[in-house]
Amino acid sequence: MRPRTVWAMTPRSRWSVVAGVVLAVVAVPLAPRLLPVGDTDVTAAVLLDAVRGSADVGHSGYVETRGAVQLPVGDDLGDVGELLAGTTRLRVWWQDEDAWRVDRLLVAGEKDLVHDGPVTVAYDYEDAKAVVTEDPAIRLPRASDLLPPVLGRAVLEDAADTDVRRLGPRRVAGVDAPGLRYTPPAGRSTVDHVDVWVEPGSGLPLRVEVWDAGADDPAGPDVVSTFDDVEVARPADDRVGFPASRGVEVERADTLDVADAAGRYAPFVLPRRLAGFARRTEGEVAAATFGSGVSRFLAVPLRSREADPLRRQLRAAPGVVTGDYRTVARSGVLTVLLTGADRDPGAAWLVAGTLSPDTLEDVARALLVLPYVDQR
C-alpha cells in the first residue's frame, strides 16, 4: 500500500486563502466597471431633439439626486432646501406627462407624489396622510422636478444646435449612454454648462449634471440626478395609481404651497415681462415663473410672517449681502433674493432662480414698483 501524502497548510498558505477571498469579494463589484463602454455616432443635434421628444416615453426606475446648493430655507418653502442640498432617493413610474408616480424614499418612510391628469396626491407615510390638490398655475419645486428626464428637458429647453456638443459615452444604470454638453451663451445665467447622458433608443435623459463652473472645477457639479436602475417601458396602470389603505387619512386642499396661495390671493398682478424675461405662468397671477432653460426664476410675494423667518435664515448663509431693500444669497447655481426688512407691514418679494445676483436685483426693483390690486 502506497503511503498517503498529507498536505499540511502553512501560515503563508492560510493567509493566501484569506487574500484570495478578499480579492474575490473586491473583484465582484468592480469587474463590470472595467468593461468598455460602447458609443454611437449620433450627433449632438439629433440627441438634443431626442431628449426634447422624450416627455411621453414610459419608464420606471430608481434615481439618486445629489445637490450642493446650501441655502438655509425653512419649512415654508416645502422640501426645496432638502432637495437641493443633499442626497435624495427616488423611485419613479412614468407612463406619460399626465400619469406618473414618484416616491421619495426616506430612511423611515416615504413622501410620494401621484399625478393623474390635473390632480396630484401627496402622500406622507409618517403623517399617515394623503393630500389631494388640483395642479396649480404656480408651485414650488418638488422631487419630481429633479428626475433626470424632467430636469434634462427643462435645462435643454432653449438650447440651440450650435450650443451643444457630443461628450463621450458613460455607463448609466447599465446602459451605454452617449453624452451631450450644453454650454449656454454667456449671459445672466449662473449655469456654466450642463452635461446630459441619454438612453440612445428613446432619447430619455439618464443622467444630468448642472455645473456653475468649468468641468475642471474640483467641487464637481452643483446638481447631479442619475438613474441607478432604469427600465424603458410603459409601467402598468396600478403602478401609477394610489390605492390608499384604510389607515391613510385622505384630505383635499385648496392650495398646494406658499407659492400657489400667493399666486391666487396676493394683491398683485404680475406683468407679462419682467426685467426682459417672459412670464411662463398663464393668467392674472401674483406669483409666477419667468424665463426659460437655464435662465429662469420664480417670483412670489410673501406676508411678513413668512418673510421674516426666511430673511433671518438667509442672513446665516455664507456670502449673504444685505441692504436697504433686499437680502441676497447665492449658493452655486441658485440665487435667492428677498426684499424688505423685518417687521415691514407690506409684502416682501421672494425671487429665486438660476440668475446672477445683479440680474435678480433688476427683477426686484421692477417688482417693488408694482401697484397693489384691491379686487382679485
Add this chain to the structure above:
Amino acid sequence: MIAVELRKLLRSRRTWATILLVDALPTLVGVLLAVTDLGPRPGEGPAFLSAVLTDGTLFPLAALAIVLPLFLPIAVAITAGEAVAGEAAAGTLRYVLVRPVSRLRFLVAKLASVLVFVVLTVLVVAVTAYVLGVLLLGDQSVTTAGTTSVSGSSLSTPELVGRTFLALGYAILCMLGVATIALFLSTCVASPLGAALGTMAVFVGSALLLTLDASDAVRDYLPTRYWLAFVDLFRDPILWRDLQAGVLLQVAYVAVFFAAAWANFATKDVAD
C-alpha cells in the same frame, strides 16, 4: 462540538440576562407609548415607531429598529468576542484544543453558537413586541382592515407576517457580520473585552462615516451601510436594491473575517 457549544450557551445565565436586557428597551418604549399615547414626531425616532399607535402589529418592526443600531450589535459583539478570547482568559483554551477536533470546526461551532444567540434574541424581542403591540398599542378597527405599507397601500396579514420574517432574517444576517468581526478579533487578543470593544469601534466608526459626505466613495462598503434596509421590505412594491446589496455585503464580511479568524487561529500558538 456544536451541541456542546449550544448547551453551554443555553445553560449560561449570562445569555438569558443579555437577551432580557436587549428586550427591556423596546418593552419600556412600548409601555411608555401605550401609557402616554405620544408617538415620535414624523421624521424623528426609529422606523415604524410613529405608526405603532395606529397599528400595533408593526411594533415588532419598530422594536427591531430600536435595538438594531446599538443594543443588538453590542450584545453580539460581547458574546462573539468571548468565543476564543474568553476561553483563553479562563485558561481553558488549550484543554479544549486537546480534544480531537480541528480548529476550523471549533470556530464553526463558536460561530453557530453566536448565530443561535442572535436568532434567540431577535425572536424574543419580536415576540415580546408583538404581544405588547397587540395588547396595548394600535387601533383594532384599523388593524383588521390591513396594515398600511410604507407606500400607502394595504398589506394583508399573510403579506405582513411574511415580510416581518424576512426582516428578522435580514437583521440576523447583519448581526452575523458583526459576530464574525468579533470572532476574528477574539482570535487576535487574549481579552474578551478587547475583542468586544474592537468590534464596537468598527460599527460605531462605520455609523459615523456614513454621516459624512466626504466618505461617499467608501460608504457602500461600510458594514452598517444597509442595516436599516429592512424598511424597504414594507414599501410597495418591495425595493430589493439595498436589501440585495446588504445581503451581499454581509456575506462578504462573513467570508473575509471568518477566513481571517481561521487563518489566525489555526496559526496561533495556544499557551493559555
